[in-house]
Amino acid sequence: MNNPLETLIIGTIILFVLCVLFWPGKGILANWKKLQKQSLKILIEDALKHLYDFEDKNISSTLHSLSGYLSISGDEAAKIAQKLKDISLIDIHNEKLLLTPDGRTYALKIIRVHRLWESYLADETGVKEKDWHLRAEEKEHYIDQEEANILAARMGNPAYDPHGDPIPTASGDLPVKKGKHLTEAAVGKVYKIVHIEDEPIAIYSQIVAMGLYPGMQLKIVEVTKEKIKFVAEGEECVLSPLIATNLTVAQIIIPEKIKKDFKTLSSLKIGEEGEVVGISRACRKQQRRRLLDFGIVPGTKIISELQGFSKDPIAYKIRGTLIALRKQQTDYIYIKK
Amino acid sequence: MSNSLIHNCETCPAHNVGNLTKLGINMDNFDFVVALAGNPNTGKSTVFNALTGLKQHTGNWPGKTVTRAEGGFLYNNKKFKLVDLPGTYSLLSTSTDEEVARNFVLFGQPDVTVIVVDSSRLERNLNLVLQVLEITNRAVLCLNLIDEAKRHSIIIDERKLSKDLGIPVVPTSARYDEGINELLKMIYEVATGAFVCKPYKIKTESKQVKNAVEKLNGKLLQAFPKLPNVNWVALRLLEGDQEIINAIRSGDLGSLEIKNFIPLLEEQT
Amino acid sequence: MENINNTYRESIISEATTLRWEVGENFHDSLMESIYKNASEIAAHSVTKKNKQQNHTFDQKLDKIITSRMFGFPAMFIVLAVVFWVTIIGSNAPSAMLASVLIDKIHPWLKEIAAAISTPLWISGLLIDGAYLGMAWVVSVMLPPMAIFFPLFTLLEDFGYLPRVSFNMDSLFRKAGAHGKQALTMSMGFGCNVAGVIATRVIDSPRERLIAIITNNFALCNGRWPTQILIATIFIGGAVPGYLAGIASAGAVVGVALLGVVLSLVVSWGLSRTVLKGEASTFSLELPPYRPPRILRTLYTSLIDRTAIVLWRAVIFAVPAGLVIWLVSNITIEGISLAEYFINWSNPFGLLFGLNGVILLAYIIAIPANEIVIPTILMLTVLTLGMNSVGAGDGVMFELESVNATADIFKAGGWTLLTGINLMLFSLIHNPCSTTIYTIYKETRSLKWTTVSALLPVVMGFIITFFVAQIWRLI
Numbered sequence A: 001m002n003n004p005l006e007t008l009i010i011g012t013i014i015l016f017v018l019c020v021l022f023w024p025g026k027g028i029l030a031n032w033k034k035l036q037k038q039s040l041k042i043l044i045e046d047a048l049k050h051l052y053d054f055e056d057k058n059i060s061s062t063l064h065s066l067s068g069y070l071s072i073s074g075d076e077a078a079k080i081a082q083k084l085k086d087i088s089l090i091d092i093h094n095e096k097l098l099l100t101p102d103g104r105t106y107a108l109k110i111i112r113v114h115r116l117w118e119s120y121l122a123d124e125t126g127v128k129e130k131d132w133h134l135r136a137e138e139k140e141h142y143i144d145q146e147e148a149n150i151l152a153a154r155m156g157n158p159a160y161d162p163h164g165d166p167i168p169t170a171s172g173d174l175p176v177k178k179g180k181h182l183t184e185a186a187v188g189k190v191y192k193i194v195h196i197e198d199e200p201i202a203i204y205s206q207i208v209a210m211g212l213y214p215g216m217q218l219k220i221v222e223v224t225k226e227k228i229k230f231v232a233e234g235e236e237c238v239l240s241p242l243i244a245t246n247l248t249v250a251q252i253i254i255p256e257k258i259k260k261d262f263k264t265l266s267s268l269k270i271g272e273e274g275e276v277v278g279i280s281r282a283c284r285k286q287q288r289r290r291l292l293d294f295g296i297v298p299g300t301k302i303i304s305e306l307q308g309f310s311k312d313p314i315a316y317k318i319r320g321t322l323i324a325l326r327k328q329q330t331d332y333i334y335i336k337k
Numbered sequence B: 001m002s003n004s005l006i007h008n009c010e011t012c013p014a015h016n017v018g019n020l021t022k023l024g025i026n027m028d029n030f031d032f033v034v035a036l037a038g039n040p041n042t043g044k045s046t047v048f049n050a051l052t053g054l055k056q057h058t059g060n061w062p063g064k065t066v067t068r069a070e071g072g073f074l075y076n077n078k079k080f081k082l083v084d085l086p087g088t089y090s091l092l093s094t095s096t097d098e099e100v101a102r103n104f105v106l107f108g109q110p111d112v113t114v115i116v117v118d119s120s121r122l123e124r125n126l127n128l129v130l131q132v133l134e135i136t137n138r139a140v141l142c143l144n145l146i147d148e149a150k151r152h153s154i155i156i157d158e159r160k161l162s163k164d165l166g167i168p169v170v171p172t173s174a175r176y177d178e179g180i181n182e183l184l185k186m187i188y189e190v191a192t193g194a195f196v197c198k199p200y201k202i203k204t205e206s207k208q209v210k211n212a213v214e215k216l217n218g219k220l221l222q223a224f225p226k227l228p229n230v231n232w233v234a235l236r237l238l239e240g241d242q243e244i245i246n247a248i249r250s251g252d253l254g255s256l257e258i259k260n261f262i263p264l265l266e267e268q269t
Numbered sequence C: 001m002e003n004i005n006n007t008y009r010e011s012i013i014s015e016a017t018t019l020r021w022e023v024g025e026n027f028h029d030s031l032m033e034s035i036y037k038n039a040s041e042i043a044a045h046s047v048t049k050k051n052k053q054q055n056h057t058f059d060q061k062l063d064k065i066i067t068s069r070m071f072g073f074p075a076m077f078i079v080l081a082v083v084f085w086v087t088i089i090g091s092n093a094p095s096a097m098l099a100s101v102l103i104d105k106i107h108p109w110l111k112e113i114a115a116a117i118s119t120p121l122w123i124s125g126l127l128i129d130g131a132y133l134g135m136a137w138v139v140s141v142m143l144p145p146m147a148i149f150f151p152l153f154t155l156l157e158d159f160g161y162l163p164r165v166s167f168n169m170d171s172l173f174r175k176a177g178a179h180g181k182q183a184l185t186m187s188m189g190f191g192c193n194v195a196g197v198i199a200t201r202v203i204d205s206p207r208e209r210l211i212a213i214i215t216n217n218f219a220l221c222n223g224r225w226p227t228q229i230l231i232a233t234i235f236i237g238g239a240v241p242g243y244l245a246g247i248a249s250a251g252a253v254v255g256v257a258l259l260g261v262v263l264s265l266v267v268s269w270g271l272s273r274t275v276l277k278g279e280a281s282t283f284s285l286e287l288p289p290y291r292p293p294r295i296l297r298t299l300y301t302s303l304i305d306r307t308a309i310v311l312w313r314a315v316i317f318a319v320p321a322g323l324v325i326w327l328v329s330n331i332t333i334e335g336i337s338l339a340e341y342f343i344n345w346s347n348p349f350g351l352l353f354g355l356n357g358v359i360l361l362a363y364i365i366a367i368p369a370n371e372i373v374i375p376t377i378l379m380l381t382v383l384t385l386g387m388n389s390v391g392a393g394d395g396v397m398f399e400l401e402s403v404n405a406t407a408d409i410f411k412a413g414g415w416t417l418l419t420g421i422n423l424m425l426f427s428l429i430h431n432p433c434s435t436t437i438y439t440i441y442k443e444t445r446s447l448k449w450t451t452v453s454a455l456l457p458v459v460m461g462f463i464i465t466f467f468v469a470q471i472w473r474l475i
């Protein structure tokens, strides 16, 4: 056999080259595949989504807004628009791009897939919240309607996506819109966040970073041109109007108890007992159901019983049973002592 | 409903061990299908083994059984097919690990559903019991692990419980083969219609839920007038259960459910 | 009429959809609250609890110890080591006895009968030297360790120890982006990877379940210990002074098993950062009360049931494998058997990884069942050396009575300590057996993930053995 050092070096180099070529997601092969996927279909679908989005907000879309949204040149945008007109998905009137009924149905289908996929990521995978949107943006073009229906059925036909947006039904129905922008909220009233706009990304991630989520209750303290001030879960928040317009809220007539002064289950020390007052709305679907299944409902007494050497998970005595939960879960459970 | 709720007569001839023949995996031409449902780690597989003589794996941790197992036994000349199911916390959830059990209880149309509970944690186990009772009119509650409950000085008045729930309640200690005869007897009575269950139905105070369920109930009954567990169907619809949606769409809901719910007694008369 | 019904039914569904948008996401919560309210009322009516104070304190105390910083990990390590040690020590004698009966007595006897009724040579070769010996070897090597391991393990299971292991390990698995119950499924995998893969159903997040399935192969299964034990005894036990041999070889096997746990953590970590991106989600595990195991019944059930079933599977696979070995070493082209062709061709390749051609061929033949790796290796080594005086002749799987004789063959075949170590490593890190692969396919319903689970470990095995071999030679 030849010199082991040589073999070692050659082996390492080969391994390195193979990694560079085939590394999942980042390798040369993966990148090449990604490039192949950028096709006309994606542009068309994205264009339809843009038109639907503007229509929904009562703004008219133009070639200019389209080229901006798709980050392509004006000429290319014109080509896409023409293409869409040819297959009668849109009409063009005085420079304005308008969806035809077919085009709207198509757009809703894409939106359905997008929101379903976000729900899937949120409920069944551990993908981070800030990645949901981008991933769904890619995935929406590769799932056909049948697959979408199967996915929906498996998840129990979710009615809302994790941002609080309604998911269109398979036949393209959507509920009538409710709620208003946070900027229009009245001082002293209690609202619930019904929707967080996930675009532009920069603002969205700022909102997420502040810990706001759909279903969260807010009590408005102050609304001026410069800022909107409110109390949520016992903490005071201040938003600029720019950010606040991305939040849609609906007034709550009989306000549920605002989770003020309440501690989380994770703050319970070993041996202490607490009484559940609720589960944070940020804990959704499958996760939430699991907790409810264990009997964690308002009024349930919980004793923090056993702490392993790593301090996480901790085992709690819940309705006579010892159940281990991770901190990430117990952070969602509000208690009073 | 002239039956007394619980027969505690250990000397009656019907209680003879001789009435049970464990048939192992032989379950051809069975007369009744019996499902074993319950929370994880409550001793379902142990009960299964005691009745069929099989060696289904048991273990002291939740999630030991993950696939469904079948076995047979003969009791009073009737052949029973017994189905051991994975443990499940709830029939309302969508988790995949509970799918096998959920689907069998919902769509497997067992003649009797035996709900095995941990006696020392009754309250929590009742969650599943109440859900099962929404679906089926023929169930037996098996208060298993009664030895542990006794050790922790927990006393359960099974007559009261049986009256409240409207189904037979049998305390057992499956691991030590205690109470198995009584359990068999009640399974037999419910299967043949000698005992008619009047299952407890979930009462809700939430206006929201009530209104929604009532609205759907009305519509459902119009389309499927004989639907006996209309409440459950409405609840599942509100949860977005695809199987129920499909059954409504195809119109199968009526036939499927009714077959399951005509007690044998009525059939015979 | 039918049409009217159809539209009416559709209207129910759309009504439900509208209602769902109205009641929003609170619906499930309110329902569960109602159910629990009803449940408490019913329970309060019929349940009475006398003297509250004697709150199962034994469980609490034991739990405190078993999950403490001081004793948590050491306890797990010791339990594992004791189980392996008892298995290794306890199965030596019965294994030798079974081998002497099945192989040294019955085999020649069968041959005599065959000769007496003048069966053609190829038939007796195929059936007796191939199929029968394959089966006999598997029975004598696997039955004793299984008959010891399964009951021991079942006792632990019945006692309620496994969920505590899972509880202890969860923080590690969480950091690796995996599910804490993966510790449970790994424990099942120590018995058999098929059982381990099926047990992953207890993990409810699909991503984490896939990780658990892919890494289950790193739980050293039943079929692989005989290899570990034999090689450790010869090479590790042989490298230390005599009085340490037993401890050293048991230690080496436990070491490999632990390496498996570490690898499964590392691979989980890697997967959740590349193809299966995501953060560890939730973990909710009920810790049942400790229950005294019922020793006699456990012994009985594990022996009759578990052991018999796993053994039966092994036998079924050993028979055709025996046939194949007999065929490849007896079908010759120009006087050289197929086996020799392959071995000579793949030898340089094998040496690169500190293994050899014989081992590579043995692993290909043993894809159906890992149990037959060692006998195949022995047979092929003898074959290539032309040592026809030992064993029973070409293409015959055999068990040498003494470990020393086995060692002699290995040494004559040019084996070194490195070959031994790398064989142990490769035995831990290679593709799952065919039944496991099939089970993975059934559970995932995905060709892609089945392929990943099959290929990832082999590739890793080659990479690791390559580096171990080259670095070893360098030093």
Ligand SMILES: Nc1nc2c(ncn2[C@@H]2O[C@H](COP(=O)(O)OP(=O)(O)OP(=O)(O)O)[C@@H](O)[C@H]2O)c(=O)[nH]1
Pocket: B038, B039, B040, B041, B042, B043, B044, B045, B046, B047, B057, B058, B059, B060, B061, B062, B063, B064, B065, B066, B085, B086, B087, B088, B144, B145, B146, B147, B148, B172, B173, B174, B175, B176, C158, C291
């Ligand atoms: N003391 C006592 N222990 C019991 C009794 N019945 C079952 N066990 C023990 O409880 C544990 C769980 O029993 P299983 O039969 O595996 O429970 P299971 O409901 O099938 O559990 P899953 O399959 O995980 O849902 C085992 O360790 C049994 O030995 C009983 O009546 N008394």
Ligand SMILES: [Mg+2]
Pocket: B044, B045, B046, B057, B058, B064, B065, B085, B086, B087
């Ligand atoms: Mg079971």
